[in-house]
Amino acid sequence: MSTRLLEVRRLAVGYAADRPVLSGIDFGLDGGQLTAVVAPNGSGKSTLLKTIAGGLPPLSGTVDLEGRPLQRFSRRQLAQRVAMVAVDEPLYQFTVEQIVSLGRYPHIGRLAAPGPADRQAVEQALLMMGLIGLRHRQFEQLSLGERQKVTLARIIAQQPRLMLLDEITAHLDLANQYSVMRLIRQMVDDGGVAVLAVLHDLTLAAGFADRVLMFHRGGLVADGRPDEVITPDNLKRLFDLPGELCQRLAARIYDRTYL
16 A cells, blocks of 8 residues: 555644644645645635645644654755645745746755756746746836735646645636646646645635645534535535535536536
8 A cells, every 4th residue: 555645644733732723623635636625714824735835833733745754854845845825925025937946946956056957947937927028027016916916826837745735726827727626736736736725715615626625613524525525515514605505616616517
């Protein structure tokens, strides 16, 4: 039996041991799979991703990557395997190309210069995200949507095995939401990367994800295919909306067949 890329067992996350925002969390991820995380605001989705990325220690439970506990990886080893993009990325005082090049740092030896493979990875990421014409622009001069595309290009250049995306489609218009999700889907299908993505747009989750994890009131309440998880009953449970409205919402989500 092959080792799962990521295995989360009885995980509790939060900033205070006596007040976990999520607890008793169990799930695993394999390469070549796009998993969406859906939950109401304030449910601990971002805290979960930070913990899996190694930026926040678990309150209890374990996170294993490639069959090894997360804490056994050095920061550089972890960065070679896991990349995270958050909606509140810092305002870098660099050019677009310089920021995308940051994704190569985990792969470059200490005091070494970027090699041909590093430059090619950066160029490919700029091309994939349509940023060639903006490569010399200052990040702080970009629109919110353009900044989001730059941060995604950075982790594409990083070439991780696991991508953690926290509201990656925030600030993007409909066309750019669609193009970014298609690109992520392509990376999953062609490159075998695993993606765990927080998505507030349930239409995107239903249209692009292989699997949906639904969190509510501190726990994982549903895990399965989009059509198994994004149901009228679960929408009512999650958002406390009238049942008839949840029926219509679910119907609209699955009527968007162009996805």
